[in-house]
Structure formats: C-alpha cells, structure tokens
C-alpha cells in the first residue's frame with residue numbers, strides 16, 4: 001500500500017467501511033447484489049469479451065466481487081478475473097476461488113499487477129468514478145488509459161445525469177454529506193473520457209439507484225437534524241418537486257442515474 005497523500009476517493013472509502021463486507025449486499029435495497037440490475041452492464045461486458053477476447057478482466061472497485069461472480073454464473077470461464085479494491089473488508093467478502101483479489105488504490109494499479117506476461121486486458125467498473133471527485137477524475141482516467149494497449153476496452157457503469165442541474169444537485173448533496181464525490185453530466189463525462197484518450201463507442205442507460213435518507217444517514221453518519229437541514233437546503237436551492245430528489249415525510253429520497261460506457265483505448 002502507498003504512503004503517499006490520501007486521495008478524495010480513499011477518504012470516501014474509509015468513511016464507508018461500516019457498510020463494507022458482508023453488509024454490502026443489503027445496502028440501498030440490495031441494488032449492488034441484484035442480478036437483474038446488473039444485467040445491462042454484464043451484457044455490455046460480455047459483448048466486449050466477444051469482440052476483444054481478453055486474457056484478463058479486471059473489475060476496478062469490484063467490491064465484494066458480485067459482478068465477476070455473476071459473469072461466472074452466466075458461464076463466462078475463459079478469462080482470468082481480478083477484483084481490484086482498496087477495501088480489505090470488501091475483498092474479504094469475495095469468497096469465489098476463481099476470482100483473484102488485488103488490494104490497491106485504483107490510481108496506482110498497473111497492468112503488470114493484473115497480467116504477468118503478454119496478453120489482452122479488459123477493464124470494467126460500476127459506480128466507481130464519482131469517488132475521485134472533480135479534480136481526481138482526469139488523472140484517474142489518464143492513468144487507466146496508460147494501462148491499456150490501443151484497441152483494448154474499458155466498460156463502466158458510472159453515475160451521470162442528462163441535465164446539468166441534476167448533476168449539480170447531486171454534487172451538492174454529497175458535498176453536504178462531507179464526501180468528495182462529484183457528479184458530471186453524461187456529455188461532460190464522455191468529453192473527459194475522450195480527453196483521456198478513449199473513444200466512447202456506446203453509451204446506454206442503466207437502472208437508477210434509489211437512495212433513502214435513512215440509508216444515506218447510516219452510510220455517512222448523519223443524525224435527524226443534519227438530514228432535515230440538508231433536505232431544506234436542497235429544496236431552497238434547487239426547488240421542490242425535482243425528479244431526482246423528493247421529500248418523504250421527515251426523510252428524503254435521492255435518485256442516482258447511471259449510464260454504461262463502452263470505451264476503446266486509442
């Protein structure tokens with residue numbers, strides 16, 4: 001593990017350790033352990049496997065290894081699988097012997113760590129890029145691009161919004177919960193991927209994640225007063241009746257939108 005400066009993403013991970021490991025499958029109504037929710041991303045990954053015939057598939061921020069285990073369950077057995085995550089608790093909940101585990105910050109993971117010799121690499125991830133914040137995203141994307149050879153693919157399901165107002169609302173909510181997470185519009189994320197050297201071949205919608213303030217409060221350690229203050233502030237700043245932010249009695253519900261990006265390294 002590195003001793004260099006702690007990044008925004010690493011700080012966010014350390015704040016979430018309470019729900020990592022075996023508790024992870026139950027968070028946000030089981031979104032991250034639901035095979036139906038995962039299907040569109042896994043379909044896109046299987047398509048990329050068919051086209052690029054990789055020797056190694058690495059899931060970046062793969063958590064408990066749920067997505068890789070699903071791919072195995074769906075019959076994918078020709079590729080070496082690696083779950084890369086910073087959180088030891090997440091990795092310790094990955095018990096499938098066919099999935100190799102690598103504990104590493106993603107901005108330091110290298111091709112050599114994922115693959116000993118020659119071969120083709122495919123990268124995937126879900127719900128990871130926003131951990132890197134507004135300033136960390138470009139260096140991360142450039143770092144990941146450097147690990148790929150031209151023509152290799154990165155398929156990821158990432159939080160993003162069609163409207164700038166929605167991206168701003170979500171970034172504001174996460175800022176108020178004192179995380180460094182940041183949200184972009186789909187167009188801005190596409191532009192940042194292209195700027196890092198990827199050609200974005202396809203962008204499709206993925207199931208949204210409904211987050212109750214009860215879950216958010218537990219994840220980010222917010223008491224009732226803090227949740228009420230955040231709700232009022234967001235309603236004041238962005239107006240009531242937003243599609244992605246709704247009052248529910250004393251609580252609120254926020255909706256994280258996702259797209260699946262299939263990107264080719266140029």
Ligand SMILES: C[S@@+](CC[C@H](N)C(=O)[O-])C[C@H]1O[C@@H](n2cnc3c(N)ncnc32)[C@H](O)[C@@H]1O
Pocket residue numbers: 009010013032060061062063064066067084085086087090104105106107125126127128131
């Ligand atoms: C929202 S969870 C998603 C887990 C998994 N991708 C899934 O969809 O089920 C994000 C994961 O990314 C990991 N992560 C976030 N920032 C990271 C970083 N800088 N380095 C390595 N892992 C990171 C977290 O530990 C966590 O397991």
